[in-house]
Amino acid sequence: MIIARSAADVHAAVEGPITFVPTMGALHDGHASLVRLAAQGTGPVVVSDFVNPTQFGPGEDFEAYPRDLDADAAIAEAAGADVLWAPSVEEIYPPGFATTVDPGPLAEELCGASRPGHFVGVATVVIRLFGLMQPVRAIFGRKDYQQLVLLQRVTRDLALGIDVVGAPTIREHDGLAMSSRNRYLSPEERALAAVVPNALRNVAASYANGERRPDALLDVPLDALELEYLTVRAADLSPYDPDRPAVVLIAGRIGGTRLIDNLELDPIAPASAGDALFAKESA
Amino acid sequence: MIIARSAADVHAAVEGPITFVPTMGALHDGHASLVRLAAQGTGPVVVSDFVNPTQFGPGEDFEAYPRDLDADAAIAEAAGADVLWAPSVEEIYPPGFATTVDPGPLAEELCGASRPGHFVGVATVVIRLFGLMQPVRAIFGRKDYQQLVLLQRVTRDLALGIDVVGAPTIREHDGLAMSSRNRYLSPEERALAAVVPNALRNVAASYANGERRPDALLDVPLDALELEYLTVRAADLSPYDPDRPAVVLIAGRIGGTRLIDNLELDPIAPASAGDALFAKESA
Numbered sequence: 001m002i003i004a005r006s007a008a009d010v011h012a013a014v015e016g017p018i019t020f021v022p023t024m025g026a027l028h029d030g031h032a033s034l035v036r037l038a039a040q041g042t043g044p045v046v047v048s049d050f051v052n053p054t055q056f057g058p059g060e061d062f063e064a065y066p067r068d069l070d071a072d073a074a075i076a077e078a079a080g081a082d083v084l085w086a087p088s089v090e091e092i093y094p095p096g097f098a099t100t101v102d103p104g105p106l107a108e109e110l111c112g113a114s115r116p117g118h119f120v121g122v123a124t125v126v127i128r129l130f131g132l133m134q135p136v137r138a139i140f141g142r143k144d145y146q147q148l149v150l151l152q153r154v155t156r157d158l159a160l161g162i163d164v165v166g167a168p169t170i171r172e173h174d175g176l177a178m179s180s181r182n183r184y185l186s187p188e189e190r191a192l193a194a195v196v197p198n199a200l201r202n203v204a205a206s207y208a209n210g211e212r213r214p215d216a217l218l219d220v221p222l223d224a225l226e227l228e229y230l231t232v233r234a235a236d237l238s239p240y241d242p243d244r245p246a247v248v249l250i251a252g253r254i255g256g257t258r259l260i261d262n263l264e265l266d267p268i269a270p271a272s273a274g275d276a277l278f279a280k281e282s283a
Numbered sequence: 284m285i286i287a288r289s290a291a292d293v294h295a296a297v298e299g300p301i302t303f304v305p306t307m308g309a310l311h312d313g314h315a316s317l318v319r320l321a322a323q324g325t326g327p328v329v330v331s332d333f334v335n336p337t338q339f340g341p342g343e344d345f346e347a348y349p350r351d352l353d354a355d356a357a358i359a360e361a362a363g364a365d366v367l368w369a370p371s372v373e374e375i376y377p378p379g380f381a382t383t384v385d386p387g388p389l390a391e392e393l394c395g396a397s398r399p400g401h402f403v404g405v406a407t408v409v410i411r412l413f414g415l416m417q418p419v420r421a422i423f424g425r426k427d428y429q430q431l432v433l434l435q436r437v438t439r440d441l442a443l444g445i446d447v448v449g450a451p452t453i454r455e456h457d458g459l460a461m462s463s464r465n466r467y468l469s470p471e472e473r474a475l476a477a478v479v480p481n482a483l484r485n486v487a488a489s490y491a492n493g494e495r496r497p498d499a500l501l502d503v504p505l506d507a508l509e510l511e512y513l514t515v516r517a518a519d520l521s522p523y524d525p526d527r528p529a530v531v532l533i534a535g536r537i538g539g540t541r542l543i544d545n546l547e548l549d550p551i552a553p554a555s556a557g558d559a560l561f562a563k564e565s566a
Contacts, residue, residue: 098386098440101383101385104381131442159415
């Protein structure tokens, strides 16, 4: 695997249609599963490693966000990446850069309600990364469900001709979704964090038992979680419709650490949703 | 020349790297000159003909904007277009379309100050048209100078890899820049409209004589013009610098018709700027 500092170095190193896995580094098994999925294709796999300043708000954890390029390189290589691209801030935001890409009203809801500007920052950097990489396919984790839906929308709206693929969430033994921010949790907080997947599991169990009323579905224990939202929506994040595939989404804090998660709910085969919560990836 | 209704029909009709000339129809000799410039390349020339609703504000002339596809087709074909693409509103803005592309603070200045949202509408539709056409090159008139600068910036910021080329302004016998909106002028208003190019010519003459003070440069007769702005800026529309290439820009109304124009000022060869105002295109 090659470590490239510039987009030009990436293109000099690879040939053929790129599958692209954009990350903010701090790679864990969740990212590794995205790279393994990418490596199932025939073209080269490029993983980017860039902590994007514009998607962090004032008082958020941009400075504290974990950075370790050597560790990231080891994980990316083991998972099958051909190139790890670690661009400079100057390559991504050259002097005079002024454009923003706004995914529209959905960017202000859910996580966007508590993180103003976050999804505009995400969409802008991803569309620029897409421009620099010109991939045929890009892979994102379903853990960041709203991000995935918004990036699929922006990519379609701008007719970029790139397949934006969502990959399954990878979880710890107790169901906690893997996240670079989990390392902020103290051992005590880490134990309490199981409340997040447990809440989703309870909603899914209720759904599997035929419950379709949102208020009843969402009446689950939240214990130590400082809840930001727990909601059920249609799979495209439009308003919930009991007869269509749905998704339950949660966000909240344990101590100072913000955690998010979600689980898809299928009205045809509802039991599978609960099972999926603890499915292990087939490595 | 083929008239295509959908992007798929365009791609079925042409092969090789596309040179793209986006228009809102109502084609005149100015547009014809853009198409002729495009046809000097080796690839196919695609002209789009789409009156974009999102770049018109409330009370502007979206409904009244002239539309005549047959006349446009005749002009585009005579100028050397291979395809005239006249998409439906549904193709450009399908259900669920929600993304906007914002060129940044410059979009709020000059014409953007009196037309809130205009350049966001322009940038969004052009980036989508670029996505659907995937051209290697796109040609816009320098008459819409701020639009050209903003589209060059957005295209660069999003790393689209498309050359955005500005083509010289084509003018009537008295120097009035050709514009689809000139047909709104009554004969009396049309005669008065010469004040716009005359103001630019006076600024250029003063500049050619060595004047570099903005206030003195811009002290020119404006007669019947209801002035919106007359200003001098650096060529990239950053603040004026007497030692760098500059541009004088004007906007105002004659009767109800909004007219804009501009003229580039070169500190090295200032005399050429004034001459260019009345240069005829070499057909």
